[in-house]
Amino acid sequence: MADLPANPLNDDSMLDQESNPELDSKAMNQTALCPPAAPLLCSNNSCSNPGDQNKRCGKCFVAVYCSKDCQIKHWKVHKRHCKENRSFFLCQQTEEHLMCLSLDFPTYFNDHFAGDERGYKRYKEQFDKLGSFGVEKGRGIASITVKVLEILRGKDLVKLRALAELSGQDCFNDRELHLSACTSLLPMVERAHAAGEEGVTEEEVLDAVMALGAAHMWANRGSCIELYKRARKGYRRLLGENNAKYVDAACSVASQNISADERIAEFRRLWENAKVTLPDADITYDIANNLGIEYEEKGRLKEAKAIQLATLQGQRRLLGDEHKRTLGSLSNMGVLLYKEGDYEGALDYYQQAIRGK
DSSP states (O other): OTTSOSSOBOOHHHHTOOOOOOOOHHHHHHHTTSOOOOOOBOSSTTOOSBOEEEEEBTTTSOOEESSHHHHHHHHHHHHHHHHHHHTOOOOHHHHHHHHHHHTTOHHHHHHHTTTOTHHHHHHHHHHGGGOOOOOBOTTSTTBHHHHHHHHHHSSOHHHHHHHHHHHSTTTTOOHHHHHHHHHHHHHHHHHHHHTTOTTOOHHHHHHHHHHHHHHHHHTTOSOOHHHHHHHHHHHHHHHOTTSHHHHHHHHHHHHTOSOHHHHHHHHHHHHHHHHHHOTTOHHHHHHHHHHHHHHHHTTOHHHHHHHHHHHHHHHHHHHOTTSHHHHHHHHHHHHHHHHHTOHHHHHHHHHHHHHHO
16 A cells, blocks of 8 residues: 555546646537547456546546556556656647547648648548547646547557557657557557457457567667567468568568668568569568668669669559659659769659659
8 A cells, every 4th residue: 555646546626627728719619519438447457347537546647447446456557657647748749630630620631731631531530439539738637648548558459559540650640659559559459369359360469560660660769670570470470471461571670680781682582572472562662662772872873773763663553653652762763863973864853753742
């Protein structure tokens, strides 16, 4: 009992405190229209009862319990998370994105994407899986930040997957939140698979391993080669070496090699195989792009140019002229031609890239 925080569960004064929401008039009008949040399960992992909204941790507001007995039993586990929760903050852009999704406010996203509604539709599809969200900013009990933390620390696999998708590079582009989501997702998927939950396969566990490795790389959080090696081994056994997921994992392992010559040799081997066995897979041209960059950095410009042309052709065929990867390859070709002294050719590729954007 000595380790328990003072005031571990909220009393009436804690529940009634002001949150300083800073909402516009639309948000304030929408607050009354938001459906009540679905009941959370008790945060004690050994309990499956619904949590009582009036029995929250009085420090972080995130953990919810069915009884004080469950809160006491869970404190040793929650103690570390409680401190992490209190130091957790959403970036302003993500908070605004989530608020406008909760308000069903597509104009915000149309402006954000220069009139392109596809971004809003893609976001909304994932956001709807998160359930009732509210519109309160800051760190109040009903705030967007606390709702995100409930998902990160909770037991709902569907919501956590949706949050990981929303925070990724193709949506909110929030690398810190994405890393947090992927870090929580892997053990949850592993537990679900070990328990034999329907629909949670070994392949999905390996997908979560790869996602966590990629999140670490994106956030520049050090080497993640062991995650990639685990995924590569599992995909090889489960799917075979001609499967795109195995090739992706093998490419990720190769990218972690310290030696440039080793990276080139492995990328070359993977490229020669993938262009035959997986000519219509995105990963094939990702490998080619990696190989071209390695050649360029080594000063092997002729080889780099040949590989980057193959990359550009493949991406145009599979992704289209306006996809960001295609535009990136156009820019890469401009850089190569500039280095070769072909300034007119470089300018042409740069202009194509700019027109596409």
